[in-house]
Amino acid sequence: MLKPALIVLSGAIAIFSTGIQAATPAAKLHQQSCTSCHGSEVYTRPNHRIQGKPQLLKQVRRCTMAAGAKWFDDEIKSVADYLDSHYYHFSK
Numbered sequence: 001m002l003k004p005a006l007i008v009l010s011g012a013i014a015i016f017s018t019g020i021q022a023a024t025p026a027a028k029l030h031q032q033s034c035t036s037c038h039g040s041e042v043y044t045r046p047n048h049r050i051q052g053k054p055q056l057l058k059q060v061r062r063c064t065m066a067a068g069a070k071w072f073d074d075e076i077k078s079v080a081d082y083l084d085s086h087y088y089h090f091s092k
């Protein structure tokens with residue numbers, strides 16, 4: 001009875017590969033450059049400083065400089081979008 005084992009195995013592979021695809025470039029960029037000084041708690045604290053999308057974009061740009069990361073504008077924008085959709089929810 002090899003079949004059930006194969007089905008389980010292919011299911012596990014499917015879940016595994018979806019996991020990899022779910023790691024968007026923005027999430028990866030954020031993970032690589034943005035987690036050394038602060039975690040996501042600065043985005044979600046009740047008195048977080050960022051109050052709008054344009055301000056968020058500016059802050060992400062400022063923090064890439066602090067992080068010494070050389071990101072393209074579209075990368076800065078994609079991480080700002082990522083933070084917006086995961087934490088700030090400005091563009092509901």
Ligand code: HEC
Pocket residue numbers: 030033034035036037038042043047048049050051056059060063064066067069079083
């Ligand atoms: C060199 C340290 C450092 C790194 C690296 C860093 N940050 Fe920051 N970040 C800060 C500091 C300091 C603050 C201000 C915290 C405060 O106001 O208490 C901040 C605040 C922020 C805020 C505003 C939080 C709020 O109050 O709403 C955002 C958004 C942010 N960072 C995004 C990023 C992103 C995106 C990256 C990756 C490019 C990043 N940070 C990497 C130091 C850093």
